[in-house]
Amino acid sequence: MITCLGDVFFPEVGVAMVRLLRRLGVELDFPEAQTCCGMPLFNSGYHHDAAEVAARTVKLFERAEHVVVPSGSCAWMVKAEYPGLLKHDPALRAAAESLARRTRELSQFIVEVLGVTRIESSFAGKVTYHDSCHLLRGLGESSSPRALLRGVPGVELVELPGADQCCGFGGSFSVRLPEVSSAILEKKLGNVEATGARCLVACDAGCLMQMGGGLTRRASRVKAVHLAQVLAGEVEA
Amino acid sequence: MSDTALRAPFPERAGAALKDTFLQEALTIATTKFIDLRRESFAGFPQGEALRDQARAIKEATLQRLDAHLERLADNVERLGGVVHWATTADEAREIVLRLARERGVRMAVKSKSMATEEIDLNEALEHAGVTAVETDLGEYIIQLAHEKPSHIIAPAIHKTKGQVAELFSRELRGEFPADPEVLTAVARKALREKFLQADMGITGANFAVADTGTVVLVTNEGNGRMVTSLPRIHVALMGIEKVIPSMSDLVVFLAILARSATGQKLSSYTTLVRGPRRAGELEGPQEFHLILLDNGRSRQIASTLREALYCLRCGACLNVCPVYRQIGGHAYGHTYPGPIGILLTAMLKGNESVRELAHASSLCGACKDVCPVRIDIPRMLVELREHLDREKIAPWSERVVFRAFRRLLMSETAFRVSARAGRLLQKPFVRQGRLRGLPLLLGRWTRTRDLPPVASRTFRERWKDLR
Numbered sequence: 001m002i003t004c005l006g007d008v009f010f011p012e013v014g015v016a017m018v019r020l021l022r023r024l025g026v027e028l029d030f031p032e033a034q035t036c037c038g039m040p041l042f043n044s045g046y047h048h049d050a051a052e053v054a055a056r057t058v059k060l061f062e063r064a065e066h067v068v069v070p071s072g073s074c075a076w077m078v079k080a081e082y083p084g085l086l087k088h089d090p091a092l093r094a095a096a097e098s099l100a101r102r103t104r105e106l107s108q109f110i111v112e113v114l115g116v117t118r119i120e121s122s123f124a125g126k127v128t129y130h131d132s133c134h135l136l137r138g139l140g141e142s143s144s145p146r147a148l149l150r151g152v153p154g155v156e157l158v159e160l161p162g163a164d165q166c167c168g169f170g171g172s173f174s175v176r177l178p179e180v181s182s183a184i185l186e187k188k189l190g191n192v193e194a195t196g197a198r199c200l201v202a203c204d205a206g207c208l209m210q211m212g213g214g215l216t217r218r219a220s221r222v223k224a225v226h227l228a229q230v231l232a233g234e235v236e237a
Numbered sequence: 238m239s240d241t242a243l244r245a246p247f248p249e250r251a252g253a254a255l256k257d258t259f260l261q262e263a264l265t266i267a268t269t270k271f272i273d274l275r276r277e278s279f280a281g282f283p284q285g286e287a288l289r290d291q292a293r294a295i296k297e298a299t300l301q302r303l304d305a306h307l308e309r310l311a312d313n314v315e316r317l318g319g320v321v322h323w324a325t326t327a328d329e330a331r332e333i334v335l336r337l338a339r340e341r342g343v344r345m346a347v348k349s350k351s352m353a354t355e356e357i358d359l360n361e362a363l364e365h366a367g368v369t370a371v372e373t374d375l376g377e378y379i380i381q382l383a384h385e386k387p388s389h390i391i392a393p394a395i396h397k398t399k400g401q402v403a404e405l406f407s408r409e410l411r412g413e414f415p416a417d418p419e420v421l422t423a424v425a426r427k428a429l430r431e432k433f434l435q436a437d438m439g440i441t442g443a444n445f446a447v448a449d450t451g452t453v454v455l456v457t458n459e460g461n462g463r464m465v466t467s468l469p470r471i472h473v474a475l476m477g478i479e480k481v482i483p484s485m486s487d488l489v490v491f492l493a494i495l496a497r498s499a500t501g502q503k504l505s506s507y508t509t510l511v512r513g514p515r516r517a518g519e520l521e522g523p524q525e526f527h528l529i530l531l532d533n534g535r536s537r538q539i540a541s542t543l544r545e546a547l548y549c550l551r552c553g554a555c556l557n558v559c560p561v562y563r564q565i566g567g568h569a570y571g572h573t574y575p576g577p578i579g580i581l582l583t584a585m586l587k588g589n590e591s592v593r594e595l596a597h598a599s600s601l602c603g604a605c606k607d608v609c610p611v612r613i614d615i616p617r618m619l620v621e622l623r624e625h626l627d628r629e630k631i632a633p634w635s636e637r638v639v640f641r642a643f644r645r646l647l648m649s650e651t652a653f654r655v656s657a658r659a660g661r662l663l664q665k666p667f668v669r670q671g672r673l674r675g676l677p678l679l680l681g682r683w684t685r686t687r688d689l690p691p692v693a694s695r696t697f698r699e700r701w702k703d704l705r
Contacts, residue, residue, distance in 0.1 A: 002697045004647075008657050009690040011697035018704050030701045033650045041644055043601060045623025045632065049644035056648060137603035166560045170600025175682045177561075177598065179252050182686035184560045184600070213687030216672050 001057075001067050001103070003074040004036035005205035013205070016232035017070050017106060023232075024114055026068075031060040037074040042081060043171050051085040058082060058095045066113060067103040070228050072135025072204045075105040080138060105135055107144040107203055107227055117151045122233035124154030128197035130188070130211065131164045132204035145203050145227050152230065158195045162188070169210035185214045192222055199235065200224045247571065247594040254565040260396050264566050267395045271557040274501025275608065288494050293611040295487050296548040300539055306448045306481045307530060313451025317513025319526040327357040330531050334359060334440070334473060337527060338368050341471060343437040347429075349455065349462035350374035351442025352390060352551055353475045353531060356573045356586065359440070370440070371432045373461035375425050382409045388567030388575060390553040391499050396566045429461070439465035439523065443476035444550070445491060446528070449484045453528065455509040456495060458502075463509045472523040474511070478530050479547040491550065498610040499552040534586045542621045546581040548611040555605035555615060561598050570595060577605040577615045584622055593631050596622045660692040 002014040018028055038053030057078070061067050069075040082096040110116050127149060135141050142164075149157045168174065168184030175181075188211065192200050200215070200222050202208050212224035229235045245253075254260055279285045299306055311321040324330035338346070346368055348354065360381070363370040372381040376394040380387060383405055387393030394402070403416040406424055414424055441462060445454040453474050455462045466472050482488060496502040515522030538544055556562045556576030567575030572591070574582040577599055584592045601616040609615065626632040627640075646652045667673045672688035675681070683689055 004653075007697040008660070008692050011693045011695060011700050014697040015700055015704065030698070032698055032701065035647045035650060035653045038647065041640060041647075043620060043623070044597075044636075044640055045620065045625070045627045046637075046640045046644065047624050049640065052644065053647050133600070133602040133604075137607055164604075166600050166602035166604065168560060168600060170602065173597060173600045175679055177248060177251060178682040178685060179248070179255055180561055180564050180598075181600070183255050183564045185687070209690065210687065213672075213683070213689055216688045217686065 001034060001037075001061065001069045001074065001078075002030065003034075003069065003071055003205065005209060006071060007035075009209060010205055010226065012234065013070055013208075013226040013228055016226065016234045017068070017228040019234070020119075020228055020232040021068065024110070024116060024119075026114070029064065031064075034060050037069075037077040038085075039073060039077040039081075040171050042077065042085070047085065050081075054078075054082045054085045054096065055089075055092055058086065058092060058099050061099055061102075062095060064102060066109065067099065068106055068109045069103060070106045070203070070226060071206070072105050072132045072139060072141070073206055075103055075108075076134040076138035078103045105139060105141065105203060107148055108139070108141055110231075111144040111147060117147045119148065119152055119231050121152045121155070121231055123152065123230050123235050125199065126156045126158055126195075126197045127199045127201050127230065128158050128160040128192060128195040129163060130160060130167060130192075130200060130202045130207060132202055132207045133166050135203055136164055145201070148227065148231060149201060155230065158197055160195055160197075160200075161191045167207045167210050169206045171206065174210060181210075182214070185210060189214050189218065189220070193220060197222060199230065201227050201230055203227050247569070247598065250569040250571060251565045251598070254569040259398050259401060260566050261564075263396055263398045263401075264563055267389075267392060268557045268563050271392075271500065271554075275498060275554060275557070276501075278497040278501035278503070282497065285494060285497065288490055289610055289612060291490050292494055292550075293548060295482060295490060296611055299482060299487075300479065300544070300547055303478065303481070303536070303539065306483055307478055310446050310448040310451060310481050311528075311530070313448065314453075314513060314526075314528050315451075317451050317526075318516070319451070319513040319528055322527060322529045324529055324531045324533070327531075327533050330357045330475060330529055330533070331359060331362045333527075333529055334475070335362060335366050335368075337471065337473060338363065338366065338438060341437070341525075343368055343471065345369045345371065345432065345436045346438040346440050347432055347436040347465050347469060348372050348374075348377070349439070349441040349457065349465040350377045350393065351440070351475060352387070352573065353442045353477055354440060355387060356477075356533065357475070357531070359475075368438075371429070371436070373429050373432070373459075373465060374457070375422060375459060375461075378425055378429065379405065382406070386568065386573070389556055390551050390574065390576070390579075392553065396568065433464050433468050436469045438471045438473060439467075439469040441465055441472070441474050443474050443480055443528075444495070445488055446476055446481050447483075447485055447488055448481055451512060452485070452488075453511040454488060455511070456492070456505045456507070457509065458500070458506045460507050463507055466509060466511050467521050467523065470523055471525045471527070472511070472514070473527045473529065475529045475531060478532055478535055479549075494610040495550055495552055498550070498554040498608065534588075538585050542625065543581055543585045543618060545613045545618060546578065546585055548613055549578050549582070550610055552610055554608040554610065555613075558604040558608050560600060560602060560604070570598070577619070578609075578613065581615065581618055581622065589622065589625050589629060590631055592622065593626060596626055654696075654698070657692055657696050661694070664691050 038050040042050035389395040514526040
């Protein structure tokens with residue numbers, strides 16, 4: 001599942017994920033009718049609208065054995081909110097529960113389903129990792145991405161002070177209250193630059209858009225990249 | 238913050254707070270300290286997690302039979318010689334206190350820190366009626382001298398640096414005081430001692446009230462609360478009806494997690510248990526004890542979306558970890574209760590209309606839910622609240638139109654593809670070194686401080702054809 005931001009703004013992340021998973025022996029399909037998980041609608045309170053998007057998405061992925069999402073928040077949306085959104089239709093609800101069970105965020109899929117933590121990659125250097133809120137607190141995941149980064153020979157992972165603190169994205173929050181969102185971001189980027197890492201790694205398109213946008217604006221030498229790009233060795237210089 | 242500033246729209250208030258360098262310094266220092274203390278405290282307390290579950294379960298069960306517990310509490314308080322008053326609204330609660338003050342010739346009241354009295358604007362009402370009200374909690378005393386409101390549930394003067402407090406004391410208490418917390422505390426202590434001896438009435442809130450025993454429980458760190466409840470001849474305690482708990486064994490559960498969540502202490506310095514007025518043969522305590530049970534919109538919420546907000550212990554932990562609160566502080570929220578829980582409490586007490594903007598003052602990061610001692614799912618309830626804003630047509634129509642259009646776009650692959658293509662064309666004038674800058678309209682809110690990646694020359698779905 002490649003959700004809206006990944007499809008439109010970060011296609012290289014999806015491509016990296018495809019190459020990586022194929023290397024790990026996974027057979028892939030991409031239902032082309034998919035658009036977005038519906039979280040922007042849901043988080044702003046448009047639950048009826050989000051339910052329509054959820055119902056559509058559930059049907060598109062009915063036949064997949066596993067559904068892999070390179071974005072913690074979208075994975076969380078599918079796993080945590082779809083069944084509730086579709087509770088009024090028993091058949092849809094059952095389908096949503098099934099999808100929730102089959103859906104994994106990328107790092108979780110690699111570690112839990114494939115059982116892999118050591119991946120050879122041409123990428124080398126010092127990186128730091130930001131915990132995306134929905135992956136960390138929603139899906140309870142903090143170890144898989146770190147294990148995967150540590151498992152790459154040549155990658156040195158330095159812990160980011162306040163790694164578990166929000167980057168200030170929050171979807172529509174970032175444009176509803178841009179000054180507050182940016183102030184939160186500034187703190188985060190200050191911590192990032194202090195680590196001396198060359199890349200800031202995250203597992204969520206939203207956080208990468210926010211932190212990447214802040215880093216290039218301040219002409220930082222740190223680059224925001226997705227875990228898939230590091231593991232696939234596809235980080236452009 | 239001045240009255241005009243409070244009437245400004247929320248984003249402006251937040252913007253002003255971001256520019257206040259004193260506030261920024263004070264907030265960062267204090268919230269970071271609270272976060273660390275809480276974390277250390279729970280790290281050395283493995284049973285804490287189970288106690289949090291237990292505390293939540295007690296709150297849940299108590300609310301289901303709230304009326305019965307309140308009646309039992311009232312019976313027991315009266316059996317101990319106290320008087321119980323029921324206040325449906327803030328107006329009624331104020332009137333009860335003012336009537337007591339009038340009938341008993343009260344000229345001065347000393348107060349222990351209480352958010353419930355802030356909720357009903359009691360100080361203003363007392364002043365208006367000619368009763369001098371003196372806050373005796375150090376933080377509350379500071380903001381009373383500064384004619385301000387609390388900006389944090391447990392640390393009302395968290396927005397002030399010690400330098401600002403020294404200036405304030407030097408001006409208001411006439412002296413030359415250094416920015417040394419110990420010296421300043423001693424100054425306040427001396428000024429307050431006199432007030433304690435003059436006061437006719439002591440006013441407190443309540444952290445808990447135990448139904449089985451009629452005990453009102455105050456959790457404080459300075460001991461002033463204890464003097465407020467024992468020195469003046471009349472003690473009035475004001476509590477929200479959700480503060481009742483069934484038994485003393487329940488109290489033990491809450492006490493074990495409350496101070497840890499708030500300040501990282503195992504217990505606060507003082508836990509004061511008040512059972513009615515002074516009895517025959519006792520050496521101290523008030524001649525009269527009054528307990529005011531305040532509804533003010535709470536009972537309406539027992540069966541609603543906001544129900545869980547009634548579990549709140551007012552520990553303030555969710556404020557300390559909230560990225561928004563940490564940036565803007567409590568005053569910018571513009572209501573008695575700030576922070577993430579404050580948004581819910583404001584909606585509860587003042588209606589959904591009052592949080593039209595505030596409901597969105599959260600990135601939904603979930604840090605609040607993680608630290609809440611009774612695990613209130615604040616992000617979830619904020620999202621529910623936003624849903625109500627749409628359903629009740631409180632959200633601006635323009636926003637509702639935009640989101641409905643967005644839904645249509647997501648419901649059709651063709652529409653989605655076409656929009657991406659349109660974006661690719663429209664963005665051309667704004668691409669600088671492969672990034673988008675200076676975008677117009679709503680997107681300008683993003684690009685003022687951050688770059689935006691351009692719509693890719695080929696989206697993933699366009700590249701998939703080659704990958705297949």
